[in-house]
Amino acid sequence: METVRQVARPVELSVNGQRRTLFVTDNTLLLDVLRDQLGLAGPKEGCGVSACGTCTVLLDGEPVSACLTLVAQLEPNQNILTIEGLSHGGEPDPVQVAFIEESAFQCGYCTPGMIMAVKGLLKENPSPTDAEIRDYLMGNYCRCGAHTDIIRAVHRAAEIIRHNPA
Amino acid sequence: MAIPAFRMHHPKSVKEACRILADLGEDAVPVAGGTALLILMKAGLAAPTHLVNLYGLTELRGLQYDPKVGLRIGAVCTHRSVERHPAVQAHYPMLAETHRRIANVRVRNRATVGGNLAHGDYRLDPPAPLVALDARLKLYGPDGEREIPLAEFFRGYYEVDKGAGEILTEILVPPPAENSRGTYVKFVGNAAADWPILGVAALLRTAKNGQVDDLRIVLSCVAATPLKVSGLDKLTYGRQLSPDCIASVAEAAATQAGPIEDARGSTWYKREMIRVHVRRALEQLSGGSGG
Numbered sequence: 001m002e003t004v005r006q007v008a009r010p011v012e013l014s015v016n017g018q019r020r021t022l023f024v025t026d027n028t029l030l031l032d033v034l035r036d037q038l039g040l041a042g043p044k045e046g047c048g049v050s051a052c053g054t055c056t057v058l059l060d061g062e063p064v065s066a067c068l069t070l071v072a073q074l075e076p077n078q079n080i081l082t083i084e085g086l087s088h089g090g091e092p093d094p095v096q097v098a099f100i101e102e103s104a105f106q107c108g109y110c111t112p113g114m115i116m117a118v119k120g121l122l123k124e125n126p127s128p129t130d131a132e133i134r135d136y137l138m139g140n141y142c143r144c145g146a147h148t149d150i151i152r153a154v155h156r157a158a159e160i161i162r163h164n165p166a
Numbered sequence: 167m168a169i170p171a172f173r174m175h176h177p178k179s180v181k182e183a184c185r186i187l188a189d190l191g192e193d194a195v196p197v198a199g200g201t202a203l204l205i206l207m208k209a210g211l212a213a214p215t216h217l218v219n220l221y222g223l224t225e226l227r228g229l230q231y232d233p234k235v236g237l238r239i240g241a242v243c244t245h246r247s248v249e250r251h252p253a254v255q256a257h258y259p260m261l262a263e264t265h266r267r268i269a270n271v272r273v274r275n276r277a278t279v280g281g282n283l284a285h286g287d288y289r290l291d292p293p294a295p296l297v298a299l300d301a302r303l304k305l306y307g308p309d310g311e312r313e314i315p316l317a318e319f320f321r322g323y324y325e326v327d328k329g330a331g332e333i334l335t336e337i338l339v340p341p342p343a344e345n346s347r348g349t350y351v352k353f354v355g356n357a358a359a360d361w362p363i364l365g366v367a368a369l370l371r372t373a374k375n376g377q378v379d380d381l382r383i384v385l386s387c388v389a390a391t392p393l394k395v396s397g398l399d400k401l402t403y404g405r406q407l408s409p410d411c412i413a414s415v416a417e418a419a420a421t422q423a424g425p426i427e428d429a430r431g432s433t434w435y436k437r438e439m440i441r442v443h444v445r446r447a448l449e450q451l452s453g454g455s456g457g
Contacts, residue, residue, distance in 0.1 A: 003171075003215070004173050004215045005171075006171045025171070026171075026172055026173055026217070027168075027169040027170065027171050027172055029169065048208060049208070050269070050270070051270070051359060053270070056272060059275070062246070063271055064276055065272045065273070065276075068200065068201055068204050068205070068276070069276065070174070070204070072219070073174075073200065073221050117271070117272075120271065138357075138359055139269065139271060139272060139273070
């Protein structure tokens with residue numbers, strides 16, 4: 001079998017509203033670019049196989065696993081949003097506020113991914129039921145077991161957004 | 167987790183993708199969402215030196231419904247696009263429900279229908295309901311285009327009828343028959359997103375008086391390829407789906423399956439679960455309570 005010489009190529013990405021030109025090899029994962037090249041440590045490696053959700057980021061508003069997304073397959077006009085891009089003018093996002101108010105975490109490792117998943121959920125379903133929240137977040141694991149508080153936080157976030165429409 | 171080095175090719179058309187694949191032979195693999203392939207590569211189970219990116223090919227996108235022709239799903243449509251499509255929800259509720267239950271939302275946002283089928287894993291959800299619906303596939307390769315029934319596409323564990331340089335381009339589902347309804351029962355034991363122990367796709371067409379015209383049951387997770395239960399006509403045609411009738415169908419399914427054992431169940435256990443979940447699927451279709 002032939003060996004492949006890795007060549008870094010320039011790619012254009014839009015991350016948290018900023019256009020970036022980066023040099024990456026074809027086998028580079030989005031998670032590694034975010035953490036190692038852009039210093040965005042919110043998304044984290046958990047399972048590495050898109051099961052646990054700690055690396056959740058939004059791609060054009062939809063949750064995806066950065067650990068299983070090749071940068072080479074992204075289009076320059078696609079927008080990547082990480083937890084670092086959520087706040088507006090220094091003010092935390094309603095989902096972040098709700099997580100703090102409900103203490104919806106313990107160790108915090110799953111929190112950035114969890115919050116990004118909740119952003120995806122509330123965008124398509126502004127008033128989810130408990131069952132709908134459980135169903136949508138079933139792929140975001142919290143090993144501390146903060147799920148009950150997380151579900152409360154989602155309801156509170158939905159309420160905050162309802163009272164302060166963008 | 168690092169992925170072994172490879173070179174990514176970005177063809178501009180299906181034709182070009184097919185030519186690259188044919189030229190490079192077995193060192194090259196087509197990739198769409200990558201959710202299956204990249205896991206294999208991370209685990210060291212696959213190390214292709216060339217990947218051919220099909221994700222950006224607009225020819226392979228798009229989902230159309232025509233009441234006369236049926237549903238056409240471009241091979242790189244994501245599971246999410248199928249699950250949320252109004253025409254799929256309206257005319258193929260079983261298909262929408264099946265896609266909604268694949269893995270988790272992040273996987274469904276990237277993984278594609280064509281990639282799912284071409285992966286050939288016996289535990290995947292879409293094959294059973296699509297086989298029950300008589301879906302067909304279009305493939306494009308060095309010898310041109312061909313169309314085959316999906317049921318004939320599956321050959322064995324991770325083995326599908328797709329030649330060197332061939333690309334799966336479309337999934338075609340005939341229009342739903344009148345008075346037909348289907349359900350997909352996914353039986354999962356551990357975490358919600360774990361591989362299922364068993365999948366049951368049941369598709370029922372009834373006459374005006376409620377008698378069975380046609381009943382199809384296709385099982386996943388019990389054999390190397392989706393298993394279509396045979397001989398159901400003899401047990402059900404012209405009858406009501408009574409508890410006795412349902413029990414006879416569940417028995418036939420359990421007997422025919424001779425299920426393979428895997429990490430999620432022994433042969434004995436899977437056979438018992440087939441009996442239970444085929445019954446539940448049919449109770450659901452006949453308007454019963456299930457349970």
